[in-house]
Amino acid sequence: MPEYTDIELIEMYRDANRSHYAFNLLVKKYREKIYFFVRRMVIDHDDADDVVQNIFIKVWNNLGSFREDSKLFTWLYRIAVNESLSFLKSKQLRSYLSLTSPEAMMIKSLHDDNYFDGTEIQRRLTEAIIKLPKKQQLVFNMRYYDELSYEEMSEILTTSVGALKASYHFAVKKIEESVTAN
Amino acid sequence: MNLRNNIPGPTDDTENIPVFLEALKKEAPGFKVPVGYFDTLGERISDQVNQVPRRSFLGVAIPRVWKPVVWVPVLSTVVVAVLLLFVVPERKTTVIPVADEWTQLNMAYDPSYATEAVFAESHEIDAAIEGKELNFSEVSLSGQNEPTAEEISAFIKEHEMESELLNEY
Incomplete structure (x- = not known):
């Protein structure tokens, strides 16, 4: 199957006869990146699956109005960030009813997850990330795992590069403290 | 990568x-x-x-x-x-009459306004206008008769003033 650029995919999508084909190619191109980004935020596989499906349905509905003043990848990431945060917010509301903190629920979910086979140190790292404030969590995941540049992160999160660097610095410090303390 | x-x-x-x-x-x-x-x-x-x-x-x-x-x-x-x-109550509109440009120019240069202004300065002048024909030898703006040349010469001699002053006057 040929590898299309983002611009070619968008042009193909705008042709009504080929929009489904273009969309399938787009899903195929970005599904893993988006899935693992969401998974690291929501931890549970089933939750990540729901969020990823919502993200791609939003992409289908709004790709027609996508303005090419930003990169498609950046736009996709922004949708993924918003959907992940919305999901975590709704989960937080549910946690008030169950009198358990959302972080505790996620750590429990990590322990019970059949689809996590990381080492002990990886589990500790993931727990440390869960305990971070959401903004630092996003910044750390984007920088450490997805290796995005600060400029790309700045465009996605609409935050200055300096603030992102500071967030990443604090996130790393907290993770180090948390992991070494255990 | x-x-x-x-x-x-x-x-x-x-x-x-x-x-x-x-x-x-x-x-x-x-x-x-x-x-x-x-x-x-x-x-x-x-x-x-x-x-x-x-x-x-x-x-x-x-x-x-x-x-x-x-x-x-x-x-x-x-x-x-x-x-x-x-x-909010509706504002009452007031129309301010505005004289057109030509009227304003005519008003500015009408000599009758200047004459009226001079005549209005004193009641004596008004009375003169109303009562009899104007005689400017009897009327002065200060309300007194002007001194004659002879009276001025006599005044200078009396007060021993320099002759240049007479010329100046």
């Missing part, structure tokens, strides 16, 4: 991450997915997408416009405008 950018600047020390974090990056991620998950993900998304028709431009634009952050300020502006229209 390493996409990390080396951003120059004083905050570069933020990139000094602990050794264990660097080491962990090289290991396989702890998260895994069910077998064949990504193969079926595309199909499942396509099934959902096929159930939902692609939204037209209006379908995309209207929900955006219909957000409270957009319609609340618009609605409040309309309400305030309507209240101002019905509650």
Whole structure:
């Protein structure tokens, strides 16, 4: 199957006869990146699956109005960030009813997850990330795992590069403290 | 492929991450997915997408416009405008007559205004105008007769003034 650029995919999508084909190619191109980004935020596989499906349905509905003043990848990431945060917010509301903190629920979910086979140190790292404030969590995941540049992160999160660097610095410090303390 | 950018600047020390974090990056991620998950993900998304028709431009634009952050300020502006229209009393308009340019010019250069201004200075002049024909030898602006040349010469001699003063006068 040929590898299309983002611009070619968008042009193909705008042709009504080929929009489904273009969309399938787009899903195929970005599904893993988006899935693992969401998974690291929501931890549970089933939750990540729901969020990823919502993200791609939003992409289908709004790709027609996508303005090419930003990169498609950046736009996709922004949708993924918003959907992940919305999901975590709704989960937080549910946690008030169950009198358990959302972080505790996620750590429990990590322990019970059949689809996590990381080492002990990886589990500790993931727990440390869960305990971070959401903004630092996003910044750390984007920088450490997805290796995005600060400029790309700045465009996605609409935050200055300096603030992102500071967030990443604090996130790393907290993770180090948390992991070494255990 | 390493996409990390080396951003120059004083905050570069933020990139000094602990050794264990660097080491962990090289290991396989702890998260895994069910077998064949990504193969079926595309199909499942396509099934959902096929159930939902692609939204037209209006379908995309209207929900955006219909957000409270957009319609609340618009609605409040309309309400305030309507209240101002019905509650604030209507202003009475007063028409200030404005003389046209030619009239103003004529008024400025009409010599009769100047004559009137001079005559209005004293009652004696008014009386003169009303009672008898004007005799300017009897009338002066200060209300006294002007001195004659002889009277001035006599005054100078009397007060022994220099002759230049006479010429000046």
